[in-house]
Amino acid sequence: MSEKKIDESLKAAAHSPSASACAACPAHNLGNLRRLGVDMENWDYVVALAGNPNTGKSTVFNALTGLRQHTGNWPGKTVTRAEGGFEVGGARYKLVDLPGTYSLLSTSYDEEIARDFILFGQPDVTVIVVDATRLERNLNLVLQVLEITNRAVVCLNLMDEVRRLKLEIDERRLARDLGVPVVPTSARYKEGLPQLLQAISEVASGEVVCKPHRIQGGVSEFQQAIDRLASEVEQNFPGIPNPRWIALRLLDGDERIVKAVENGELEALVASQQEAPPAGSSHGLRLEVAQ
Amino acid sequence: MKPSGSAKLLKQAESLRWKVGANFQDNLMEAIYTDAAQIADRAVTSPEKQARFDWERTVDDLVTSRIWGFPLMLLMLIGVFWLTIAGANVPSGMLATLLVDNGHAWLKGLSQAIGLPWFLDGLLIDGMYLGTAWVIAVMLPPMAIFFPLFTLLEDLGYLPRVAFNLDNFYRKAGAHGKQALSTAMGFGCNAAGVISTRIIDSPRERLIAIITNNFSLCNGRWPTQILIATLFIGALVPPLYAGLVSALAVVAIALLGIFLSFAVSWGLSRTVLKGEVSTFNLELPPYRPPRILQTIYTSLIDRTLFVLWRAIVFALPAGAAIWLSSNIDIGSQSIAQHIIEGLSPMGLLLGLNGVILLAYIVAIPANEIVIPTLLMLTVLTTGGLSGYGEGAGVMFEGNVADTRAILEAGGWTLLTAINLMLFSLIHNPCSTTIYTIYKETGSAKWTAVASLLPVVMGLAVTFLVAQLWRLFTG
Numbered sequence: 077m078s079e080k081k082i083d084e085s086l087k088a089a090a091h092s093p094s095a096s097a098c099a100a101c102p103a104h105n106l107g108n109l110r111r112l113g114v115d116m117e118n119w120d121y122v123v124a125l126a127g128n129p130n131t132g133k134s135t136v137f138n139a140l141t142g143l144r145q146h147t148g149n150w151p152g153k154t155v156t157r158a159e160g161g162f163e164v165g166g167a168r169y170k171l172v173d174l175p176g177t178y179s180l181l182s183t184s185y186d187e188e189i190a191r192d193f194i195l196f197g198q199p200d201v202t203v204i205v206v207d208a209t210r211l212e213r214n215l216n217l218v219l220q221v222l223e224i225t226n227r228a229v230v231c232l233n234l235m236d237e238v239r240r241l242k243l244e245i246d247e248r249r250l251a252r253d254l255g256v257p258v259v260p261t262s263a264r265y266k267e268g269l270p271q272l273l274q275a276i277s278e279v280a281s282g283e284v285v286c287k288p289h290r291i292q293g294g295v296s297e298f299q300q301a302i303d304r305l306a307s308e309v310e311q312n313f314p315g316i317p318n319p320r321w322i323a324l325r326l327l328d329g330d331e332r333i334v335k336a337v338e339n340g341e342l343e344a345l346v347a348s349q350q351e352a353p354p355a356g357s358s359h360g361l362r363l364e365v366a367q
Numbered sequence: 368m369k370p371s372g373s374a375k376l377l378k379q380a381e382s383l384r385w386k387v388g389a390n391f392q393d394n395l396m397e398a399i400y401t402d403a404a405q406i407a408d409r410a411v412t413s414p415e416k417q418a419r420f421d422w423e424r425t426v427d428d429l430v431t432s433r434i435w436g437f438p439l440m441l442l443m444l445i446g447v448f449w450l451t452i453a454g455a456n457v458p459s460g461m462l463a464t465l466l467v468d469n470g471h472a473w474l475k476g477l478s479q480a481i482g483l484p485w486f487l488d489g490l491l492i493d494g495m496y497l498g499t500a501w502v503i504a505v506m507l508p509p510m511a512i513f514f515p516l517f518t519l520l521e522d523l524g525y526l527p528r529v530a531f532n533l534d535n536f537y538r539k540a541g542a543h544g545k546q547a548l549s550t551a552m553g554f555g556c557n558a559a560g561v562i563s564t565r566i567i568d569s570p571r572e573r574l575i576a577i578i579t580n581n582f583s584l585c586n587g588r589w590p591t592q593i594l595i596a597t598l599f600i601g602a603l604v605p606p607l608y609a610g611l612v613s614a615l616a617v618v619a620i621a622l623l624g625i626f627l628s629f630a631v632s633w634g635l636s637r638t639v640l641k642g643e644v645s646t647f648n649l650e651l652p653p654y655r656p657p658r659i660l661q662t663i664y665t666s667l668i669d670r671t672l673f674v675l676w677r678a679i680v681f682a683l684p685a686g687a688a689i690w691l692s693s694n695i696d697i698g699s700q701s702i703a704q705h706i707i708e709g710l711s712p713m714g715l716l717l718g719l720n721g722v723i724l725l726a727y728i729v730a731i732p733a734n735e736i737v738i739p740t741l742l743m744l745t746v747l748t749t750g751g752l753s754g755y756g757e758g759a760g761v762m763f764e765g766n767v768a769d770t771r772a773i774l775e776a777g778g779w780t781l782l783t784a785i786n787l788m789l790f791s792l793i794h795n796p797c798s799t800t801i802y803t804i805y806k807e808t809g810s811a812k813w814t815a816v817a818s819l820l821p822v823v824m825g826l827a828v829t830f831l832v833a834q835l836w837r838l839f840t841g
Contacts (some may be wrong), residue, residue, distance in 0.1 A: 246410050252405065327383060
C-alpha cells in the first residue's frame with residue numbers, strides 16, 4: 077500500500093460510521109466538559125456542587141478543596157463557577173462550584189450555568205447542598221436536579237443550626253424518599269465531611285446506585301402529558317437517563333433543550349453516557365418511572 | 368436518530384403543550400411543591416409548639432420595619448464609620464512616622480552614603496518609595512478596620528435586609544429589586560458588583576443595574592472619603608465630635624450615591640431603557656453568628672491586602688511617572704506644572720484644582736491611588752518641595768494635621784474638600800470596572816454610557832456646588 081493510500085484509508089476510517097464509536101468512547105464527554113471550560117486533565121471524576129443560594133455551598137467547597145473562595149451570608153455570592161479538587165481513596169476529583177439557584181427552570185444567567193453544567197457536563201456526581209433548617213424550600217431544587225441526573229448526593233448542611241433550633245431530621249427517611257445518599261454536615265465546623273467524601277466516592281465509582289425520586293405531584297392531566305412525551309423521548313433516545321425531565325422542558329418550550337434535540341447534542345450525550353458508565357455501573361438502565 | 372425523529376418529537380411536544388395550556392409552569396411548580404412538602408414533612412420533626420421568644424423574627428421585624436428600617440440602617444453605617452475613623456487615626460500617624468518620615472530619611476541617607484546619582488535617588492525614593500509609603504500609611508489603617516466590620520455585617524446577614532429595605536425604591540425607579548443586591552456588592556468593588564448583576568434576568572434591568580453600580584462607593588474610594596472627611600469636615604467641630612461628624616459626612620456621601628443610583632435608574636427606565644418591572648423573591652437568610660476571628664482573617668486577606676496590593680502595584684509606576692513629570696522641564700516649567708496649569712482654570716471652575724483633575728486622570732486604573740497622587744503632586748509642584756530631602760522628618764510629624772498642611776499649601780479650602788468627596792463619588796469607574804462592563808454587556812455603546820455618564824454628572828454637580836458656594840460665601 078502506498079503512503080498515499082494509507083493516508084486515504086485513514087481518512088476514510090475517520091469518516092466511516094464505526095468512527096462514531098469515538099463519540100461513545102469514555103473520553104467523549106471530555107469534549108463537552110472542555111467546551112464548558114472544565115479542564116479534565118489529571119482528574120478522574122467531576123463533581124458538581126449545586127444548591128440554593130446561602131446554604132453554605134461555598135463553605136462546603138472550601139472545606140473539601142482547602143481553597144478560600146470568599147463566602148458570605150448573602151444570596152447570589154457565587155454567580156460564576158469556581159473550581160477546585162480533592163483526592164479520596166486514590167481517585168482525584170474535580171469539584172465545580174455552581175451558582176446558587178432556587179430552581180433550574182427559569183432562564184436567568186446563573187440558573188442556566190447550573191442547569192447546563194449538570195445536563196451537558198454530566199458530572200459523575202452532583203452534590204446538592206441543602207439548608208437543613210429550611211428543608212422543604214430547598215427540596216424544590218433537589219427534586220429538579222434529581223430529574224436530570226441519577227448520580228447525586230444530598231449534603232444536609234447547617235446541622236449545627238438544626239440542633240440549635242431543636243429540630244430533628246430523619247436523614248435515613250429522607251435518603252429513602254429521595255433515593256440518593258443523604259449526608260448531614262456542618263461545613264463551617266468541618267463536621268460530616270469524611271462521610272460526605274465517602275458518599276461522593278461511592279456514587280462516583282458506582283458502588284452505590286441511586287434510585288432518584290421523580291416528581292409525582294400535581295394534577296393527573298399534567299402528569300399524563302409528561303408521561304406521554306417522556307415515553308416518546310425514550311423511544312427517540314433509547315437509554316436516556318432523564319426522559320421525564322427532557323419531556324418537561326420540551327413541554328415548557330425551553331429553547332436550549334429544543335436546540336439540543338434538533339442538533340443531535342442530546343443524542344451524543346446519551347450515547348456517551350451509555351457507553352461509558354463509570355466503573356461499569358448499570359448507568360442508563362435504571363429508568364425510574366413514576367408510580 | 369434521524370432528523371425526522373426529532374422533528375416528530377418536537378411536533379408532539381408542541382401539540383401536547385397546547386393541551387396542557389398556559390398553566391404548565393404553575394402545574395409543574397405545584398407538583399414540585401407538593402412532593403417537597405410531603406418529603407420534608409416525613410423527615411423533619413419540629414419541637415412541640417414553641418411559645419418561646421423567636422428573636423430572629425423580632426429582629427427582622429425591626430430591621431425591615433417601615434419606620435425603623437432606615438434609621439437603624441443609618442445608625443449602623445454611622446457606627447461603622449465612626450469606629451473606622453476614630454480607630455484609624457493613631458495607627459495612621461504611627462505608620463506615617465515610620466514610613467514617610469523615618470523610612471524616607473533613612474533611605475535618603477543610605478542613597479547619599481552609597482552615592483546614588485540624583486535622578487535615581489529622586490525617581491526611586493522621592494517617587495516610587497514615597498508614593499507607596501503614602502498608600503500604606505493613609506489607606507491601611509482605615510481599611511484594616513472598615514473591611515472586617517463590613518464583612519461581619521455581611522456574614523451576619525444584614526446586607527440582604529438592606530436590600531429588602533431598598534427594594535421598594537428600586538421598583539419605583541423602574542429597576543429590578545435585585546439591583547439592591549448588586550448595589551450592595553458594589554460597595555465592596557464595582558467590578559464585582561457589575562458581575563453580580565447576572566442574578567437579574569431581564570437585560571433591560573440588568574443594564575440599568577450595571578450603569579448605576581458605579582454610584583456605590585467602592586473599596587478604592589472609601590479611604591479617600593474617610594481621609595478627606597477627617598481632615599476637613601471633622602476639623603470644623605471640637606475634637607470630641609470630630610469622629611462623629613466625619614462619619615456623618617461619609618455616610619451622607621454614601622447615601623447620596625444610593626440616591627443617585629435611584630435617580631439615574633429612574634431616568635434610564637423612563638427614557639432609553641423603558642420596560643416592565645419584573646417581580647422576584649428575595650430570601651432573607653437566617654442570621655448566623657459570624658465567626659469573628661475567621662472573618663477578620665479572611666477580610667484582611669481578601670479585601671484589605673487585596674486592595675492595598677492593588678494600590679501599591681499602581682502607586683509604584685504612578686510615583687515614578689509623577690516624579691519624572693515634575694522633574695523634567697519643558698521651558699521654564701516641569702511637565703506636571705504645564706498639565707496642572709492647563710487643567711487649573713477648569714478645576715477652579717469646578718471648585719477643585721488642576722492637581723485633583725490630574726490625579727483623577729492618573730488614577731483611572733485604580734481609585735486607590737487618588738490620595739497618594741494628590742499628596743505627591745502637591746508636594747512636588749508647590750513650595751512644599753523645598754527643604755524636602757535634606758530636612759527629612761521636619762516636614763511631616765506623622766499625623767493627619769500634616770497631611771492637611773500639605774494640602775492647604777496646595778491651596779485647598781473646605782469647598783475643595785467637599786467637591787473632591789463629591790467627585791470621588793461621581794466620576795468614571797476604574798479601568799477594571801470599565802473592562803468588566805464591556806465583557807458583561809458586550810457592547811461598546813453601553814460601556815461608553817456607563818463610563819461617561821458619571822463623569823459628566825460629576826462635572827455638573829461640582830460646578831453647581833462651586834457656583835452656589837461662591838454665591839453664598841461671597
